[in-house]
Amino acid sequence: MSIRTGDQYIRSLRDGRTVYYAGERVADVTTHPLFGLRARQIAGSFASDGSALAAVTSQLPDGELVHSWYMPPRDQTGLLRYIEMESSDHGGGHGAIMSGLASLQLVASRADSELGANYVARVKAYSDRFIRDDLHAVLAMTDAKGDRSKPPHRQADPDLWLRVIDRSSEGIVIRGAKTSVTDGALTNEFLVLPTHAMSADDAAWSVACAVPANAPGVLLISNYVGAPWGERFRFDRPATFNDFRHEVTIFFNDVFVPWDRVFMDGEFHLTRDLIRYFTTFHRSGTLTREPRDTKKLIGAAQLMARYNGLESTGQVKTVIAEMVETAQLLELLRFSALARTQIIEGVCVPDSVACNLAALTTARTRPGYLQSLCEMAGGPVLTAPSGLDLENPDTAELVKKYYVGKDGVSAEQRLGLVKYIYDIAASDSAGFARASSVTAAGSPSAKRMALTRDFDIEACVALVADDIAGARAPQPAAAPVA
Numbered sequence: 001m002s003i004r005t006g007d008q009y010i011r012s013l014r015d016g017r018t019v020y021y022a023g024e025r026v027a028d029v030t031t032h033p034l035f036g037l038r039a040r041q042i043a044g045s046f047a048s049d050g051s052a053l054a055a056v057t058s059q060l061p062d063g064e065l066v067h068s069w070y071m072p073p074r075d076q077t078g079l080l081r082y083i084e085m086e087s088s089d090h091g092g093g094h095g096a097i098m099s100g101l102a103s104l105q106l107v108a109s110r111a112d113s114e115l116g117a118n119y120v121a122r123v124k125a126y127s128d129r130f131i132r133d134d135l136h137a138v139l140a141m142t143d144a145k146g147d148r149s150k151p152p153h154r155q156a157d158p159d160l161w162l163r164v165i166d167r168s169s170e171g172i173v174i175r176g177a178k179t180s181v182t183d184g185a186l187t188n189e190f191l192v193l194p195t196h197a198m199s200a201d202d203a204a205w206s207v208a209c210a211v212p213a214n215a216p217g218v219l220l221i222s223n224y225v226g227a228p229w230g231e232r233f234r235f236d237r238p239a240t241f242n243d244f245r246h247e248v249t250i251f252f253n254d255v256f257v258p259w260d261r262v263f264m265d266g267e268f269h270l271t272r273d274l275i276r277y278f279t280t281f282h283r284s285g286t287l288t289r290e291p292r293d294t295k296k297l298i299g300a301a302q303l304m305a306r307y308n309g310l311e312s313t314g315q316v317k318t319v320i321a322e323m324v325e326t327a328q329l330l331e332l333l334r335f336s337a338l339a340r341t342q343i344i345e346g347v348c349v350p351d352s353v354a355c356n357l358a359a360l361t362t363a364r365t366r367p368g369y370l371q372s373l374c375e376m377a378g379g380p381v382l383t384a385p386s387g388l389d390l391e392n393p394d395t396a397e398l399v400k401k402y403y404v405g406k407d408g409v410s411a412e413q414r415l416g417l418v419k420y421i422y423d424i425a426a427s428d429s430a431g432f433a434r435a436s437s438v439t440a441a442g443s444p445s446a447k448r449m450a451l452t453r454d455f456d457i458e459a460c461v462a463l464v465a466d467d468i469a470g471a472r473a474p475q476p477a478a479a480p481v482a
């Protein structure tokens with residue numbers, strides 16, 4: 001099989017999977033008004049032809065055409081392409097799986113050489129089949145976890161972290177739940193990975209494998225999101241009028257996984273590296289997405305000030321200068337991440353310090369910038385009439401007369417921008433994005449831990465100890481002042 005069309009992807013979702021949404025079983029995700037909408041968006045990234053197809057496909061050595069988003073980057077150019085694809089509309093949903101498969105490949109060779117295991121061949125065979133069949137997969141990592149202060153083996157209920165409960169010559173049986181899985185109702189496969197680094201006592205929870213979305217024993221509950229506002233409200237919600245995004249909790253109720261789909265089974269000592277590689281790849285998306293999004297905030301701030309006739313005020317200039325400082329810093333981090341790469345087992349890995357710093361910088365600065373945007377837009381960010389009132393002949397002229405900006409700026413222009421700021425800074429979608437920015441792809445604490453892990457704090461202590469010891473050592477007598 002070669003690359004699939006959007007229709008083939010949609011048909012592949014009609015496989016008897018068990019999905020619940022808003023308290024009801026969803027009979028067919030492809031015809032459900034909300035899941036169907038999102039399925040068609042994902043399908044759009046498959047269905048390309050001509051030059052669009054050339055931009056998202058690569059040839060395997062045997063000539064077969066496959067989607068590029070599944071090919072691990074081999075050099076810095078490939079890494080840049082991967083990162084750009086990962087943060088684009090086309091590749092966004094697909095690239096994450098490459099992070100998982102590439103990270104598994106990196107630790108598989110260690111398992112094989114240290115333990116005589118056979119993981120490299122398995123991961124390669126699975127990846128090859130996956131890429132050639134052009135499947136869609138999402139990552140199932142985040143465990144339910146229970147008491148966060150305790151590791152898996154000390155939980156009151158051992159199922160709170162996904163674990164292996166049985167093993168035979170055919171494969172393993174897993175039980176547990178993975179939470180917050182993006183687009184989980186619209187995927188062909190789940191790539192199950194451990195959430196945290198594990199210790200020897202947690203070997204049964206050190207498991208990585210691939211599970212089809214319709215495997216017996218898999219049950220999905222999607223969170224309730226509500227319907228998007230739709231085309232009619234395009235003016236009022238320019239960024240999100242047609243967005244439906246959902247996250248699922250996947251319940252693995254004693255699910256059988258054959259050996260050719262098992263990529264880690266008890267190798268707890270490899271979990272730390274697996275997660276390190278994975279999070280570095282996964283967070284590298286911030287390297288293009290965040291500089292671009294920060295530039296959009298700068299653009300919105302500058303335009304709002306211009307429309308309101310306040311472009312030259314000191315307060316506005318200070319706010320924008322701070323945003324520019326962050327945009328520049330993010331550009332430099334992108335440069336560092338792509339310059340300080342490592343080639344591990346033939347895969348080009350970006351610098352993890354730069355990736356984590358970029359994510360932390362964004363999480364720290366973004367809420368303040370969004371607040372400044374709301375301040376600049378004023379009350380209308382929450383209270384202005386709708387774009388529909390601009391179209392209604394009964395009200396249009398009034399709205400057009402009173403919502404203008406400075407001379408030459410029409411009400412349509414000013415309200416269009418105000419609604420844009422509402423959508424990214426004050427709406428329910430903005431709240432989602434805000435919470436997501438401090439949780440998705442790991443909390444700030446997890447990113448800080450990743451930053452400090454390889455930093456030599458004891459060398460800092462030694463510097464101070466040296467200074468103090470130097471101060472205590474006998475000093476040559478000072479020359480008498482003439």
Ligand SMILES: Cc1cc2nc3c(=O)[nH]c(=O)nc-3n(C[C@H](O)[C@H](O)[C@H](O)COP(=O)(O)OP(=O)(O)OC[C@H]3O[C@@H](n4cnc5c(N)ncnc54)[C@H](O)[C@@H]3O)c2cc1C
Binds near residue numbers: 139443
């Ligand atoms: C929009 C969105 C999309 C996501 N998509 C996916 C996805 O596709 N696949 C997937 O697997 N996951 C996904 N996630 C999950 C995401 O990776 C997790 O939310 C994140 O790793 C945090 O885990 P948690 O939610 O279980 O929070 P918790 O681990 O419960 O953390 C909650 C808070 O407690 C703190 N904490 C936890 N343990 C300790 C401890 N021992 N000591 C001190 N403090 C602690 C954390 O730092 C955090 O501040 C998504 C999340 C969001 C918001």
